[in-house]
Amino acid sequence: MAETDGIAPSRVGGHAPVTPEWTCGTCDAEWPCEPKREQLLTEYGTDRAMLSVYLGACLAAAAEDLHISGATSLQDRFFGWLPRRPKQH
Numbered sequence: 001m002a003e004t005d006g007i008a009p010s011r012v013g014g015h016a017p018v019t020p021e022w023t024c025g026t027c028d029a030e031w032p033c034e035p036k037r038e039q040l041l042t043e044y045g046t047d048r049a050m051l052s053v054y055l056g057a058c059l060a061a062a063a064e065d066l067h068i069s070g071a072t073s074l075q076d077r078f079f080g081w082l083p084r085r086p087k088q089h
Helices: 034-044 048-065 072-079
Strands: none
Touching: 034 048, 048 072
């Protein structure tokens, strides 16, 4: 069964993280896995600020669980997949 240790339960569904390993409870890939990324983009829609807050909380929990501090690889894992916004002129 997937655990979320303090991560908002309303945001948990299929492809939930299993802690403390931070793998997907459905497909066993590193979380957030590709299906979860698609779900999150759909669920949060245009509310990028709230998606970033959610992913930031997940990143902080994962860094603590995985005993990693300042790891760029975790930042890439949690934020590197987000589509970039077009620059405003």
